[in-house]
Amino acid sequence: ACGNGSSAASATKKENGRIVVTFWHSMSGEPQKTLEKIVDDYNHSQKKVLVKAQFQGTYEESLPKYLSVGGTDKAPTMIQVQEIGTKAMINSGFIQPVQKFIDKDHYDTSQLEKNIINYYTVDNKLNSMPFNSSTPVLYYNADAFQQAGIKLNPEDVTFEQIREDAKKITDSTNGQMKGFALQPYGWLFEELLANQNGLLVNKENGHAGTPTKAVFNSKEGKNILQWAKDMIQDKTFVDYGTGTTAGDDMTAGFLSGKVAMFIQSSASIRDVVNNAKFKVGVAYLPHPQSIERNGVAIGGASLWMSKGKSSAEQNAAWDFMKYLASPHVQAEWHVGTGYFAVNTKAYSDPVVVDAYKKIPQLQVSVNQLQASKPSPTTQGALMQSLPEERTAVETAMESVYNGEDIDKALDKAVNDTNSAIEKANKANGAK
Numbered sequence: 001a002c003g004n005g006s007s008a009a010s011a012t013k014k015e016n017g018r019i020v021v022t023f024w025h026s027m028s029g030e031p032q033k034t035l036e037k038i039v040d041d042y043n044h045s046q047k048k049v050l051v052k053a054q055f056q057g058t059y060e061e062s063l064p065k066y067l068s069v070g071g072t073d074k075a076p077t078m079i080q081v082q083e084i085g086t087k088a089m090i091n092s093g094f095i096q097p098v099q100k101f102i103d104k105d106h107y108d109t110s111q112l113e114k115n116i117i118n119y120y121t122v123d124n125k126l127n128s129m130p131f132n133s134s135t136p137v138l139y140y141n142a143d144a145f146q147q148a149g150i151k152l153n154p155e156d157v158t159f160e161q162i163r164e165d166a167k168k169i170t171d172s173t174n175g176q177m178k179g180f181a182l183q184p185y186g187w188l189f190e191e192l193l194a195n196q197n198g199l200l201v202n203k204e205n206g207h208a209g210t211p212t213k214a215v216f217n218s219k220e221g222k223n224i225l226q227w228a229k230d231m232i233q234d235k236t237f238v239d240y241g242t243g244t245t246a247g248d249d250m251t252a253g254f255l256s257g258k259v260a261m262f263i264q265s266s267a268s269i270r271d272v273v274n275n276a277k278f279k280v281g282v283a284y285l286p287h288p289q290s291i292e293r294n295g296v297a298i299g300g301a302s303l304w305m306s307k308g309k310s311s312a313e314q315n316a317a318w319d320f321m322k323y324l325a326s327p328h329v330q331a332e333w334h335v336g337t338g339y340f341a342v343n344t345k346a347y348s349d350p351v352v353v354d355a356y357k358k359i360p361q362l363q364v365s366v367n368q369l370q371a372s373k374p375s376p377t378t379q380g381a382l383m384q385s386l387p388e389e390r391t392a393v394e395t396a397m398e399s400v401y402n403g404e405d406i407d408k409a410l411d412k413a414v415n416d417t418n419s420a421i422e423k424a425n426k427a428n429g430a431k
């Protein structure tokens with residue numbers, strides 16, 4: 001990567017006298033609709049800046065795209081990057097930490113959720129602006145639970161209970177509705193691991209230095225795959241695969257009554273609740289009975305400023321970032337999606353207070369985050385090679401679902417992740 005910062009800034013782009021800010025994002029479904037409305041409101045609220053929101057595919061698609069045009073004229077002014085891209089963005093040399101604007105502007109970061117600020121603060125600098133933060137939650141068909149005569153305490157769900165409930169629901173519907181789905185999605189594995197206080201990588205998950213090894217082939221890692229395997233054997237489990245539509249297919253399966261429970265980002269709460277013809281329950285992430293619930297790490301994404309843009313363009317983007325983080329906009333964002341409000345003042349906004357009366361499910365992920373124990377596992381792993389780790393874990397999950405031995409699958413995923421770590425550390429000189 002380049003990144004010596006010596007290149008001249010590009011010319012400010014203008015349209016009808018307004019500074020153009022290009023904003024790459026990865027929001028689809030309800031979050032996309034909500035985001036587009038917010039951008040529109042911002043563009044109408046003032047006359048100096050024109051934000052152009054451009055959907056760039058999934059997080060996995062947009063980050064490599066950005067890294068291939070970073071530092072050139074084709075780079076957007078700002079981009080939304082998933083949490084695990086943090087180190088890759090810092091190391092790319094293409095970005096301007098937002099700390100610079102915070103300092104210049106005396107922007108008060110104490111209004112932002114502490115957990116989230118901590119996540120994006122590396123080397124005492126806030127690198128990117130918090131915007132859309134989530135936790136994974138358990139979605140369940142509350143009507144199906146009632147019909148099967150079972151109850152669930154949303155704040156304490158165990159692996160064992162899910163397995164039992166999955167059997168009861170599958171049996172009581174003669175297999176018409178299966179019990180549970182766990183998409184082979186690395187993020188869900190990472191979070192189920194954190195909920196058992198299991199580390200993903202060494203060096204305290206990368207918070208005590210650059211990781212040199214993956215360590216998720218632990219008892220805690222195996223618990224997750226054994227749990228899924230047990231349900232596959234019980235014939236109560238549905239595998240929606242790893243394709244790009246897997247998440248949508250799983251949600252569609254839940255909405256059409258083919259599966260009673262699944263785990264997915266809280267970002268889907270509005271999508272799911274709006275579209276269900278039955279009562280939707282939302283619960284904390286489960287844990288094995290023998291291991292106390294530890295809590296979750298924040299997921300989602302944040303907003304990054306490109307280096308090499310004119311200061312007029314950067315200041316315009318900063319103005320928009322501040323608008324996005326303001327209490328009322330965060331209130332609308334939270335209730336329109338299921339992401340947290342990154343600005344804590346949003347929770348007393350009438351928009352949120354009213355929404356909680358009608359959609360109490362929105363509160364579950366906020367409570368779950370606040371009930372998480374601060375530790376290197378709930379802080380999330382910090383490492384450049386997390387995208388590679390995620391792919392390796394997804395391959396392991398899928399192969400176990402297809403009958404592979406758990407130890408073999410996890411050891412292979414650890415080895416593959418270690419190769420990526422070694423390569424990145426060599427390239428960075430262990431940055």
Ligand SMILES: O=P(O)(O)OC[C@H](O)CO
Binds near residue numbers: 132265267
């Ligand atoms: O789907 P999101 O935006 O909640 O993000 C989930 C993961 O944290 C992405 O890495």
